[in-house]
Amino acid sequence: MSVPVIAVQGLCKSFGSQRVVDGLDLTVERGRIYGFLGPNGSGKTTSIRMLCGLLTPDAGSGTCLGFDVLTESAAIKRRVGYMTQRFSWWEDLSIEENLRFAARMHDLREPRRVVDQTLERLGLSSRRRQLAGTLSGGWKQRLALAACLMHQPELLLLDEPTAGVDPKARRDFWSEIHALAREGLTVLVSTHYMDEAERCHRLAYIAYGKLLAEGTPAEILQTVGLSTWIIEAAPASAAAELKDRPGVEQVVPFGLRLHVSGADAETLAASVSAYAEHHGVVAARAESSLEDAFIALMRGRGSP
Amino acid sequence: MNAFSWRRLWAVLAKEFIQMRRDRLTFAMMVGIPIVQLCLFGFAINTDPKHLPTAVVVAEADEHVRRLLSAMEESDYFRIIAAPASVEQGQALLSAGEVLFLVRVPPDFGRELVRGARPALLVEVDATDPVASGNAVAALSNLLDQSLATDLDGPLVGLAARPGPVELRIQRRYNPEGITQFNIVPGLMGVVLTMTLIMMTGLAIARERERGTMENLLAMPVRPLEIMVGKLVPYILVAYVQVTVILAVSRFVFDVPVIGSVLLLLGCVLVFVIANLSVGLLFSTLARNQMQAMQMTFFFFLPSILLSGFMFPFRGMPGWAQAIGELLPLTHFLRIVRGILLKAHGLADVWPNVWPLLLFTLVVIALGAKRFRRTLD
Ligand SMILES: Nc1ncnc2c1ncn2[C@@H]1O[C@H](COP(=O)(O)OP(=O)(O)OP(=O)(O)O)[C@@H](O)[C@H]1O
Ligand SMILES: [Mg+2]
Numbered sequence A: 001m002s003v004p005v006i007a008v009q010g011l012c013k014s015f016g017s018q019r020v021v022d023g024l025d026l027t028v029e030r031g032r033i034y035g036f037l038g039p040n041g042s043g044k045t046t047s048i049r050m051l052c053g054l055l056t057p058d059a060g061s062g063t064c065l066g067f068d069v070l071t072e073s074a075a076i077k078r079r080v081g082y083m084t085q086r087f088s089w090w091e092d093l094s095i096e097e098n099l100r101f102a103a104r105m106h107d108l109r110e111p112r113r114v115v116d117q118t119l120e121r122l123g124l125s126s127r128r129r130q131l132a133g134t135l136s137g138g139w140k141q142r143l144a145l146a147a148c149l150m151h152q153p154e155l156l157l158l159d160e161p162t163a164g165v166d167p168k169a170r171r172d173f174w175s176e177i178h179a180l181a182r183e184g185l186t187v188l189v190s191t192h193y194m195d196e197a198e199r200c201h202r203l204a205y206i207a208y209g210k211l212l213a214e215g216t217p218a219e220i221l222q223t224v225g226l227s228t229w230i231i232e233a234a235p236a237s238a239a240a241e242l243k244d245r246p247g248v249e250q251v252v253p254f255g256l257r258l259h260v261s262g263a264d265a266e267t268l269a270a271s272v273s274a275y276a277e278h279h280g281v282v283a284a285r286a287e288s289s290l291e292d293a294f295i296a297l298m299r300g301r302g303s304p
Numbered sequence B: 001m002n003a004f005s006w007r008r009l010w011a012v013l014a015k016e017f018i019q020m021r022r023d024r025l026t027f028a029m030m031v032g033i034p035i036v037q038l039c040l041f042g043f044a045i046n047t048d049p050k051h052l053p054t055a056v057v058v059a060e061a062d063e064h065v066r067r068l069l070s071a072m073e074e075s076d077y078f079r080i081i082a083a084p085a086s087v088e089q090g091q092a093l094l095s096a097g098e099v100l101f102l103v104r105v106p107p108d109f110g111r112e113l114v115r116g117a118r119p120a121l122l123v124e125v126d127a128t129d130p131v132a133s134g135n136a137v138a139a140l141s142n143l144l145d146q147s148l149a150t151d152l153d154g155p156l157v158g159l160a161a162r163p164g165p166v167e168l169r170i171q172r173r174y175n176p177e178g179i180t181q182f183n184i185v186p187g188l189m190g191v192v193l194t195m196t197l198i199m200m201t202g203l204a205i206a207r208e209r210e211r212g213t214m215e216n217l218l219a220m221p222v223r224p225l226e227i228m229v230g231k232l233v234p235y236i237l238v239a240y241v242q243v244t245v246i247l248a249v250s251r252f253v254f255d256v257p258v259i260g261s262v263l264l265l266l267g268c269v270l271v272f273v274i275a276n277l278s279v280g281l282l283f284s285t286l287a288r289n290q291m292q293a294m295q296m297t298f299f300f301f302l303p304s305i306l307l308s309g310f311m312f313p314f315r316g317m318p319g320w321a322q323a324i325g326e327l328l329p330l331t332h333f334l335r336i337v338r339g340i341l342l343k344a345h346g347l348a349d350v351w352p353n354v355w356p357l358l359l360f361t362l363v364v365i366a367l368g369a370k371r372f373r374r375t376l377d
Helices: A044-051 A073-079 A095-105 A111-122 A137-149 A167-182 A194-198 A217-224 A238-243 A265-279 A290-301 B006-022 B024-044 B063-074 B087-096 B109-115 B130-149 B154-159 B180-211 B213-219 B224-252 B262-286 B290-307 B319-327 B329-343 B347-371
Strands: A006-015 A018-028 A033-037 A059-064 A080-083 A155-159 A186-190 A202-207 A210-215 A227-231 A250-254 A257-262 A283-286 B052-058 B078-082 B101-105 B122-125
Touching: A006 A044, A018 A044, A018 A059, A018 A202, A018 A210, A033 A044, A033 A167, A033 A194, A044 A155, A044 A186, A073 A080, A080 A137, A095 A111, A095 A137, A095 B006, A111 A137, A137 A155, A137 A167, A167 A186, A194 A290, A202 A217, A202 A290, A210 A217, A210 A290, A217 A290, A227 A265, A238 A250, A238 A257, A238 A265, A250 A290, A257 A265, A257 A290, A265 A283, B006 B024, B006 B224, B024 B180, B024 B224, B052 B063, B052 B087, B063 B078, B063 B101, B063 B109, B063 B130, B087 B101, B087 B122, B122 B130, B180 B213, B180 B224, B180 B262, B180 B290, B180 B329, B224 B262, B262 B290, B262 B329, B262 B347, B290 B319, B290 B329, B319 B329, B329 B347
Parallel strands: A033 A186, A033 A202, A080 A155, A155 A186, B052 B078, B052 B101
Antiparallel strands: A006 A018, A006 A059, A202 A210, A227 A257, A227 A283, A250 A257, B101 B122
16 A cells, blocks of 8 residues: 555644644554654544544644545544543443444444454453443443444554553453554554564654654654663663763663663763773663653653 | 634533533532522422411301301411400501401491491401401402302302402402412523523632633633533533423422423523523623633523512513613523423514524624633733
8 A cells, every 4th residue: 555544744733832733744554563752641542633623733734544534534533543641431331331332333234243252352252231430441442442342444553452451451462462463453552662663563653732853663763863881780870870970871770780871972971981890880772762752852852 | 823622622521521520519519500490499489379378357247247258268368376365465466477468357247248238358468468468358358249249049049249340350360370480490491501601600700710720721722612512511411400300390290380391491492591691691701700700600590580470470661671681691581491391482473583593602602602711911
């Protein structure tokens, strides 16, 4: 397919005087899992809502599944599965009633069979009469995901789908997402988990409503151009001492190890080696992680 | 392309019914409110109160005085509960609110009456609530003339007060005994429907917004019309339950006559119910949360109850108040209900009050549809 599933340019949205999304360009190809990252309040949820017609952009244009995001949101809604960040199914309806409602909303041909299959797949058949509001947080997420997959959408918009979900369920979730993507489903997923970011085909990182970096995880690491050193068995005072040395931008402890990174590779190398020699500790160059890269991106921007 | 779908409408309806059933408290309120209000207005609140506690201080009891007192009790307005020995004791009762009237019969009352000296009968009234005492005072002057006239017969007949040149005859029509319940109970139907329906629909959509489920609903391929109709229909049924309760209680507990066509009434109820639901819907498109929906309901409810002719006689209000009243659905509905129940009005008689309701509904629905947001903006 040559036409991208999502192709929007210059999307803007303001609430009052606050510009929440500022000129967002996004292109997502079919069958891709596209990660959407950014600090709290950076405009991820707002962007996703604009893509599925829940918010009207102030400016910008583009298409979603080939339909105009400004004028054809009805057609988009029928082909998109949107999972909201906050649980938005009816807590006073049972699991089964919620699923049945969704099935009927999408005019599915055999709602009963689809609902039964979904319950089966979720392993919730025996609890179908339980009120959705009484489910645990993680199960609510799983119900919400299952519900927005029922009508076999072409595009999934997932807003922090795995927040509060246990590691096993999270792994299952990602396996399923990858399986669906292989069949041609496109997924846009926002997340704060770095391990999930690494499992995406491509990433977009936004802060203060602006797109700061875009590409595969490796490309993003390259653009940010961060170099990182790991100091083994660092003394407790190390972090405080290293912080103000030239070239050092981040000092993050991981247990007894210390990750020290900065954009200027040479100055950083000099500072770290000097420190290691002086204190007699081992320092080694390491690959930067996505997390280091994103934090560097955010610091580079400063506060709005 | 995305045409109206009966299946989706049915899905919304089913969801609303299930939620209504699970929300027991609200459901109980919707049936309970009419019953409580009926009891309050029907039994407790009375603008023509009777059997008001009265104290009498009699200086000298004779047959004339006794006849006067028994006539007072027979009038039903007065219930003589005390006969204090002194005026001071009587005034203390009045001040404490234990009696509303203190009747002082002076010494020589009987003798002066017979002599034709027009003795004074002093009545002290607790006038803090003029409504409570007004009718009783009017009744008293009437009954004085009548009960004492019979004392002045034979040779004394010339002393009887000469009748005025015109005999005033008051004829109360439709409610010959002036029973307030006949006026208030049918009116209550309109009041209860106004309050519960506007509030319930206002809440129904504001609740979705507050709980975050609106985002989910709007992300589905459902048309606004399907949501609106799906949310309103259950409340039409609720309204008919309320109307049935009120009609039954009116008929069998308060003996309100139902001399007009019940079928016509039920038809007019539908028009009125839809008018109110559309107001609720309009409010729900304006309200961001349930609290705001409630506040708007009361903002609308207050003028409805005060200016519609439910609380105060409509024709007794100043022109500007009547003008506002004419804009309110309740005003027209009260005329329809009272007309049908008490005056046996037919369709032609109620039509002048039906078309304003239809016009009102049309305007409000147009406003609501314009305001209804398909997005979360
Ligand atoms: N309806 C609204 N009215 C006013 N401001 C809003 C509204 N919705 C979002 N905002 C503001 O827009 C900004 C971006 O919010 P958004 O929910 O898009 O962030 P996010 O990236 O999803 O954050 P998080 O990671 O915490 O979910 C925030 O500052 C928020 O306060
Ligand atoms: Mg968000």
